Amino acid sequence: MSQDYDHALPAFLDEANELLVAMESILMAVQGGQPDDEQLNAMFRAMHTIKGSSGLFGLDPIVHFTHEAENLLDALRSGELSFDDELSGLLLQCHDHVKIMLGELYDKEKLASLAHPPLIEELKAYASRKTGHALTDIDQPAAAVLASDEHESHAWLLSLRFASDVLCNGMDPLSFLRYLGSIGDISHIQTVLTRLPAGEAFEPEVNYLRLELIFSGNVDEKKLNDVFEFVHEDSQIYVMPLAQAAENFQRITMDQSPAECEAVAAAWLKMGISKQQPITLTPQPVATTPSTEISAVDSAKKFALAAKIASGAVVNKTEQKAAKGSEVKFIKVEASKLDSLINLIGELVIAGAGANLIARNSNNNAQIEATATIATLIEQIRAGTLSMRMVQIGEIFSRFPRVVRDVSKELGKSIELHITGAETELDKSMIEKLGDPLMHILRNAIDHGIESAELRAATGKPIIGNVWLNAYHESGSIVIEVADDGGGLRKDKILAKAIQNGLVSAEQVLSDSEIYKLIFEPGFSTAEQVSNISGRGVGMDVVKRGLESLRGTIDIDSTLGEGTHFRIRLPLTLAIIDGFLVQIGQSTFVIPLEVVVECIEIPDDLRADGTHSYLNLRGEVLPVLNLSEFLELGEPPGKRQNVVVVNYGESKAGLLVDQLLGEFQTVIKPLGSLFSHLRAISGSTILGSGSVALILDVPSLIHFATQKESNAFTQPSTSNQH
Numbered sequence: 001m002s003q004d005y006d007h008a009l010p011a012f013l014d015e016a017n018e019l020l021v022a023m024e025s026i027l028m029a030v031q032g033g034q035p036d037d038e039q040l041n042a043m044f045r046a047m048h049t050i051k052g053s054s055g056l057f058g059l060d061p062i063v064h065f066t067h068e069a070e071n072l073l074d075a076l077r078s079g080e081l082s083f084d085d086e087l088s089g090l091l092l093q094c095h096d097h098v099k100i101m102l103g104e105l106y107d108k109e110k111l112a113s114l115a116h117p118p119l120i121e122e123l124k125a126y127a128s129r130k131t132g133h134a135l136t137d138i139d140q141p142a143a144a145v146l147a148s149d150e151h152e153s154h155a156w157l158l159s160l161r162f163a164s165d166v167l168c169n170g171m172d173p174l175s176f177l178r179y180l181g182s183i184g185d186i187s188h189i190q191t192v193l194t195r196l197p198a199g200e201a202f203e204p205e206v207n208y209l210r211l212e213l214i215f216s217g218n219v220d221e222k223k224l225n226d227v228f229e230f231v232h233e234d235s236q237i238y239v240m241p242l243a244q245a246a247e248n249f250q251r252i253t254m255d256q257s258p259a260e261c262e263a264v265a266a267a268w269l270k271m272g273i274s275k276q277q278p279i280t281l282t283p284q285p286v287a288t289t290p291s292t293e294i295s296a297v298d299s300a301k302k303f304a305l306a307a308k309i310a311s312g313a314v315v316n317k318t319e320q321k322a323a324k325g326s327e328v329k330f331i332k333v334e335a336s337k338l339d340s341l342i343n344l345i346g347e348l349v350i351a352g353a354g355a356n357l358i359a360r361n362s363n364n365n366a367q368i369e370a371t372a373t374i375a376t377l378i379e380q381i382r383a384g385t386l387s388m389r390m391v392q393i394g395e396i397f398s399r400f401p402r403v404v405r406d407v408s409k410e411l412g413k414s415i416e417l418h419i420t421g422a423e424t425e426l427d428k429s430m431i432e433k434l435g436d437p438l439m440h441i442l443r444n445a446i447d448h449g450i451e452s453a454e455l456r457a458a459t460g461k462p463i464i465g466n467v468w469l470n471a472y473h474e475s476g477s478i479v480i481e482v483a484d485d486g487g488g489l490r491k492d493k494i495l496a497k498a499i500q501n502g503l504v505s506a507e508q509v510l511s512d513s514e515i516y517k518l519i520f521e522p523g524f525s526t527a528e529q530v531s532n533i534s535g536r537g538v539g540m541d542v543v544k545r546g547l548e549s550l551r552g553t554i555d556i557d558s559t560l561g562e563g564t565h566f567r568i569r570l571p572l573t574l575a576i577i578d579g580f581l582v583q584i585g586q587s588t589f590v591i592p593l594e595v596v597v598e599c600i601e602i603p604d605d606l607r608a609d610g611t612h613s614y615l616n617l618r619g620e621v622l623p624v625l626n627l628s629e630f631l632e633l634g635e636p637p638g639k640r641q642n643v644v645v646v647n648y649g650e651s652k653a654g655l656l657v658d659q660l661l662g663e664f665q666t667v668i669k670p671l672g673s674l675f676s677h678l679r680a681i682s683g684s685t686i687l688g689s690g691s692v693a694l695i696l697d698v699p700s701l702i703h704f705a706t707q708k709e710s711n712a713f714t715q716p717s718t719s720n721q722h
Contacts, residue, residue, distance in 0.1 A: 009105065012053050014332075016102055019046040021398060024095050027088055028401035034083050043091070044073040048226070050098060052179045061115030062101050063182065068120050069094040071135045072127060081130055090126060092402070093119055154218055155242035157273070159252050159264070160211040163234035168205050171231055179227060184217020190267035194260045210260075212267045214242060245273050335428065338389060345378075345385055346576055346667035352378045353665065353688030379665065382576055389429070390572075393471045393480070394422030396435050400442055400469060407446050414464045415450055421471035426478050427572060430550055434480075434570075437546040441482045441566050442467065444540065449486030449564055459561065461485070473572075477594065477648075480568040489558040491515050497524065516556035520544040551682050553699045555649065569649055569699075579666035579685070579695070582644060583659040584628050585635025588693040590666050590685055595698045597645040597652070599660055615643065615654065624654040625705040627696075631680065646698050653705040655696075668695065680704075 023046040026039045035043070047070045054062035072091070075081045097119055104110040127135045158180075162173055180186055192210035196202075215224070221239055228237045238252045245268070253261045352375050359367040397419050408415040426434075450456075450465035457463055470481040491512060498504045498518045518524060522541040547554055552570040571577070571592070579590040603615055613624040624643060628635050635658075643654040668683045682697040 009057065012057060013102060013105065016050050016053065017099075019049055020095055020099055020102075022046060024092070024402055025398055027092055027095070028405065030083070031088065031401075031405065032085075037077075040073070040077045044070065044077055045229070047073055047094075047098075049230075052175060052227075055175070055178045055182050059105070059111070061111045062098070064115045065094075065101065065117070065120070066098060068123055069098070072123050075127060075131070075135050080135070081127065086126065090119075090123060094123075154216055156215045156217075156221075156224060157238075157240050157242050157245040157268075158211075158213050158215055158224070159236075159238040160213070160228075161236040162207050162209070162231060164206050164208075166207045166231060166235065173207070173209070173211070176227060176231075180215055180217075183219060183227075184215055186213055186215055188214045188271045190270055192260065192263045192267055194257070194263045210264070212264060212271065214271055242273070338385075339429075341385060342389065342576070345382055348378055349382060349576060349665045349667050350686050350688070354690065355688075357688035382665070386427075386576065389427050390425040391428050391431055392422060393424050393426050393431065393434075393478070394419075395431055396438060397422045397469055397471075399435065400438070403439065403442060404446060404467060407443055408450075411447060412452070413446070413450055414453060415446060416464055416466050418466060418468045420469070424471040424473060424478060425572075426471075426570070430570060433546060433550055437543040437568075438469075438480070438482065440540060440543045442469070445482060445484040445486070445564065445566075449484040449488075451487050455487075474569075478570050478572055479649075480570070481565065482568075483563060483565040485563040488560040488562055489516055489519075489556070489564055490560065494518055512558075513555065516558060519556075520554075551697070553649070567649075577666050577668060579664045580644070581661035581664045581687075581693070582642075582655075582657040583661055584631070584657050585633050587633060587635070588661070588687065588691070589627070589657075590664065590693050590695045591644060591646065591655070592666075592695070592698060593663060595646045595648050597647045600643050600645065602641040602643055602656065613656075617645070617654075620652075622652060622654050623705040624656055625701055626656045627701075628656070628658075630701075630704070646702065648699045648702050651702045651706055653702040655701065666695065 023043050026035060026043055030039065047066045051063050051066035051070060054060075054066065069091070072081070072087075072094075076083060076087070081087065097114070097117055101111060101114050104114065124134065160173075160176075162171070163169075166173065177186065177189075190212040192212065193208070195210070196208045202208075221241075224239045225232070225237070228235070231237065236252075238248070240248050249265070249268070253264055256264075352371070356368075356371045356375055359371040400419070401417055404415055404417040445467055450467070451459075451461075453463045456465065466485045468481065468483040470483075472479055495504070495510070495515050495518070498515075498521070499506050501521075501524065503518060503521050503524070504510065520540050520543065524540070544554065547568060547570070550570055552568055554569075555567045556564065557567070558564040571594075578593040580593045580596050582589050582591060600617075613626065615622050615624055622645065627633075628637065637658065642657055642660055644657055644660070645652065645654050664687070666685045669685060680697050680700050681694050683695040685693050685695060687693050
């Protein structure tokens with residue numbers, strides 16, 4: 001692989017993986033149905049594009065395999081094959097194998113060993129069985145084409161004037177020549193250089209070349225035009241039988257300058273086209289610019305610069321077309337650069353808060369106004385930059401139809417996956433960490449949740465089981481739900497196993513929610529048999545740890561015989577949030593603003609006698625947690641205490657504080673491992689004064705407050721002993 005192309009490999013991998021994702025999505029979307037023409041063409045283009053790009057990089061093993069998959073897809077497009085479940089499975093295997101090959105891109109020996117998998121024979125056997133003959137190779141080598149008279153019927157003239165911005169758009173003309181060389185034979189190439197400027201006028205990122213070439217191969221005009229599918233829109237591409245070239249000369253040069261017409265004519269004469277039919281030119285008193293005959297090797301050198309330019313500008317071709325149609329421009333940025341920008345904006349927020357504090361203390365109105373304007377701009381920059389990191393959760397959801405298909409087939413179950421809310425946006429950094437927890441929950445729902453077809457039929461349920469995956473925004477958080485219509489969780493079985501494992505004592509009284517959450521304990525499993533899917537007691541504890549690392553929570557609802565419902569709740573971002581500052585004694589804390597419902601002054605009748613603390617909030621019993629006591633600050637209560645009413649999910653509680661300090665943009669700083677055991681603190685931040693404030697973990701505080709109040713009412717005798 002040439003070093004000139006090494007820098008473009010990451011862009012090639014990104015594009016190839018995007019194409020594979022699109023192909024898999026189509027195959028999963030048409031399960032049990034028939035793909036339409038657009039879907040068939042999209043799958044064909046995916047393999048076709050990967051094949052062509054692989055040829056550019058000299059990745060012959062990938063070219064060889066994708067060529068076989070392309071043959072199958074071409075037969076499907078032409079109607080020679082019909083789509084069925086077996087073919088869908090083979091195409092999914094092709095998708096998987098290409099993905100494996102891309103993963104071994106830098107290991108030449110391993111990549112070469114993957115070029116001829118047994119899957120190729122399966123593809124050929126399937127095609128032979130369905131059609132009664134071997135598939136026609138869509139890229140028959142030129143060697144198979146007969147010489148002499150028959151050769152002429154397969155000879156083509158290609159006149160290629162690529163757009164001036166083709167290099168900037170990530171299209172390398174050399175890749176088209178390489179691909180043509182893989183499907184046939186290029187016998188002559190002539191360059192037309194009339195547009196090539198001299199000296200400082202030359203722009204290295206602009207394409208000035210026009211190519212005239214003779215190609216021989218057992219392909220038709222449509223297939224040759226398909227080679228240039230992604231540049232047809234802005235370029236001038238002419239494909240014609242060599243025997244008819246001369247009579248088309250006026251048509252393809254009618255809008256060009258006399259100098260270029262003469263240069264093209266000279267190039268054609270050098271390729272011997274005039275021997276078949278004379279070229280008619282309108283006489284022009286213009287000196288011709290000589291064309292230079294070059295070999296395929298020389299042309300590769302001339303286009304080496306194109307690969308260097310393309311290495312930083314390769315984008316998905318279908319996206320290019322869409323962008324040009326709607327005037328929407330996209331640019332790819334490394335995630336690390338965006339993360340660095342977010343960190344700098346976080347520091348800017350802290351510095352801005354410090355400047356604002358100094359301005360207020362100085363009592364200088366002009367200074368206060370200036371810092372207020374800066375604070376507004378910082379807020380806009382913060383919001384805009386964070387939105388750049390937001391991606392649709394469908395990026396994860398798109399993986400799961402394949403998982404459901406494969407796992408349900410392995411278990412012999414019929415299961416349908418229903419996805420909603422895929423357009424819901426979440427921070428990119430969280431998307432990457434959310435895949436594994438969701439995968440574990442989904443696989444357990446399929447294995448443990450959905451019953452066998454026989455059992456479902458015996459209980460009057462439809463044989464086909466259902467799994468639902470949903471996402472939506474609620475109260476400044478994102479909620480992800482995974483539900484099934486299976487047998488539900490057996491509370492008695494879970495509790496018995498937990499007692500057996502020593503997780504709880506037989507005397508403990510647990511709510512349904514607490515019993516269900518026992519399945520997240522390490523090593524916990526009620527499966528009677530260990531399978532490849534689950535039953536080893538690993539997975540659900542990984543789910544819990546993964547979600548806690550994202551400052552998320554998970555709740556379970558289950559009805560025996562009807563199904564189970566997992567509800568995951570996560571913050572929208574882990575970087576910068578709007579906070580609400582409160583003071584307890586001499587300490588300052590931050591409550592995420594998204595969970596704050598209201599603030600009220602402490603009522604006179606609030607009971608805080610050590611047994612339980614609650615207040616009547618407009619007819620609603622609200623548990624109240626005294627943060628000074630809970631956090632063991634040892635501070636005397638303030639003269640005028642307040643209750644901050646917070647809400648998370650379906651739970652609500654009041655937090656007792658001394659002072660309310662107002663809203664504050666909070667840059668979240670993670671706590672060190674020394675503080676990882678703290679359940680009520682989720683992070684820290686730096687205030688404008690330079691002091692550190694801790695960010696309260698509201699879900700944990702609400703859980704403690706509601707659980708304490710519940711225990712106080714359900715076990716009064718026990719509570720009074722303390």
